[in-house]
Amino acid sequence: MFFQTSIKINGMACVAAAIGLFSGTIMAADYTKNPFTLAYDGAITENVKGAVNINPVKYKLNGLDIAANVYTPANYDPNRKYPVIVVAHPNGGVKEQVAGLYAQRLAEQGYITITADAAYQGASGGLPRSVDKPANRIEDIHGMADFIAQYPGADAKRVGLLGICGGGGYALAAAATDKRFKSIGTVSMFNSGRVRRNGYVDSQLGSIQQRLQQAVDARAQETAGGEVLYSGDANLTDEQIAKLPFDLYRQGYAYYWKTHAHPNSTFKYTTSSLLDLMRFDATDHLELIQQPLLMIAGSQADSLYMSEDAFAKATGTKDKELFRIDGATHIETYWVPQYVDAALARLSAFYARTL
Numbered sequence: 001m002f003f004q005t006s007i008k009i010n011g012m013a014c015v016a017a018a019i020g021l022f023s024g025t026i027m028a029a030d031y032t033k034n035p036f037t038l039a040y041d042g043a044i045t046e047n048v049k050g051a052v053n054i055n056p057v058k059y060k061l062n063g064l065d066i067a068a069n070v071y072t073p074a075n076y077d078p079n080r081k082y083p084v085i086v087v088a089h090p091n092g093g094v095k096e097q098v099a100g101l102y103a104q105r106l107a108e109q110g111y112i113t114i115t116a117d118a119a120y121q122g123a124s125g126g127l128p129r130s131v132d133k134p135a136n137r138i139e140d141i142h143g144m145a146d147f148i149a150q151y152p153g154a155d156a157k158r159v160g161l162l163g164i165c166g167g168g169g170y171a172l173a174a175a176a177t178d179k180r181f182k183s184i185g186t187v188s189m190f191n192s193g194r195v196r197r198n199g200y201v202d203s204q205l206g207s208i209q210q211r212l213q214q215a216v217d218a219r220a221q222e223t224a225g226g227e228v229l230y231s232g233d234a235n236l237t238d239e240q241i242a243k244l245p246f247d248l249y250r251q252g253y254a255y256y257w258k259t260h261a262h263p264n265s266t267f268k269y270t271t272s273s274l275l276d277l278m279r280f281d282a283t284d285h286l287e288l289i290q291q292p293l294l295m296i297a298g299s300q301a302d303s304l305y306m307s308e309d310a311f312a313k314a315t316g317t318k319d320k321e322l323f324r325i326d327g328a329t330h331i332e333t334y335w336v337p338q339y340v341d342a343a344l345a346r347l348s349a350f351y352a353r354t355l
Helices: 011-022 098-107 134-149 166-177 192-198 205-223 238-242 247-259 271-277 304-313 337-354
Strands: 002-008 053-061 064-072 082-088 112-116 154-164 181-187 293-298 320-326
Touching: 053 134, 064 098, 064 134, 082 098, 082 134, 082 166, 098 112, 098 154, 098 337, 112 134, 134 154, 134 166, 134 192, 134 271, 154 166, 154 337, 166 181, 166 192, 166 304, 181 337, 192 205, 192 271, 205 271, 238 247, 293 304, 293 337, 304 320, 320 337
Parallel strands: 002 320, 082 112, 082 154, 154 181, 181 293, 293 320
Antiparallel strands: 053 064, 064 112
């Protein structure tokens, strides 16, 4: 089973929604008004018997406290067995944003789902803050699987994986060797290593060595007890954001800083992390993935090239699909209702068949 498909969505509705989002005139999901600080539309506001519930949990992973949310399906019975889906959040994101949205919606389909803040990020432990190393992010995914496999009602033999944006790239890397994951889905997959190394859309190939030297210098400063240096964060005006060269960056600032902002979410990462990020590539050893694979991306996403590249390199599975949502950009798959519905419809059918 090896095919590529696309779907068309009501374009005018999405255009209208996008105008509101990127003009900064709406607050799509105010975390301060949610008791669980969830920052997405339709989020759970209280746990009601017989409905989908959210359960904040903490567990240890390599000595660090990991903060996670477990979503249980309607009429959850801990004595039954439910299929499970692990959800990995985007770079800079936290469990209360798009990862929580997809986790909640999949719980509505009858799955126990878990999404956790990455180590050193969000509400999880680890110092210095905002370390962003691929090995840590991959271990986070293994750790979610460890925890949820022992959760009451979880069927450890039916565990799926969903990675969104940077979490999608790390999901591919984790699933290459972790065969507990019986099927793998990605939404708007982002290859963090390739982008940190080559620049977005391979736009910084000429400065690789310079940026590596900056990472080395930052590590040396940390080691000597100096200030921890950070990359990726900038306090930009609306005018500056509008002039950014890529949709992902323009729309990403609007999503993360305005409409779906959360205090634990940040673009920044330690500059020394680049030593690890720049030698990583999410497409390495993808032939080891033999499980069913569904990759979803917007047809208008300027990140689409990363999903297409990974899909071509996943030669070890015969059950794979690249599903393009016609008209969607990268960030729009996080929140625009029509695009989220399209992605979830495909994911629901995929997991129902493979778990």
